[in-house]
Amino acid sequence: MAGFGDPHLETVDGAGLTLGIVGARWHSxxxxxxxxxxxxxxxxxxxESVTTVRVAGSVELPVVAQALAKKCDAVVTLGVVIRGETAHFDYVCxxxxxxxxxxxLDEQTPVAHGVLTVESLGQARDRAGLEDSIEDKGWQSTVAVLDAVLAIREVNKD
Structure with a gap:
């Protein structure tokens, strides 16, 4: 989210849902x-049920997210990738x-992309949900992915 146009989702009704959270250890x-x-x-x-797993870096997030998507209603992935002096940033992102x-798409399970892809550590801090941050990607990604589960269930009603 760019900070503007925020849908202002505070919470949704996640009763009965299961959630997987996977976070990278880089920029722990x-x-x-x-x-x-x-x-x-x-x-x-x-x-009611949250499973939290940690992985080495952001590149490892998709494969672990897939394992969680087979067992959970939704998955949140969290990491930080900061642009450096090489093309590595582009390949990782x-x-x-x-x-x-x-x-x-393959698992038909909502997966939140809560990976901060930023130019600087300051930009990451601004989005990490710290006391002085302008955004809270951990919170926002979680509420958004739970909202997607509810939307899919609404679409699939008879």
Whole structure:
């Protein structure tokens, strides 16, 4: 989310839903907080079962998200990728985005892309849900993915 146009989803009714959260260990000071915020959002939405898993980096998120998508109603993926001086940033961001999209479509399970892809550590801090952050990607991604589950269930009603 760019900060503008925010749908202002505070919570949704997640009673009876199961959620998987997978976070990268790179930039753990930020991702740890994002995971905490995702867990808090799940609790605020009444989600009954949350499974949290950690992986080395953002490239590993899609495969673990796929394993969680087979067992959970929705999955939140969280990480931080900061542009450096090489093309590595582009390859990681492309692979993660394509992988998470593929998992969601192949498993027919909503997967939230809560991976911060930013130019600087300051931009990541602004989006990590810290006390002085302008965005809270852990919370927002969780509520959005739970909302998607509810939307799919509405579409699939007889």
């Amino acid at each position: 000071d930020l991702v740890d907080h994002m995971v905490d915020r995702a867990q808090a959002a799940a609790k605020a939405c009444g989600v 492309d692979a993660v985005t394509a992988g998470l999209t593929r998992v969601a």
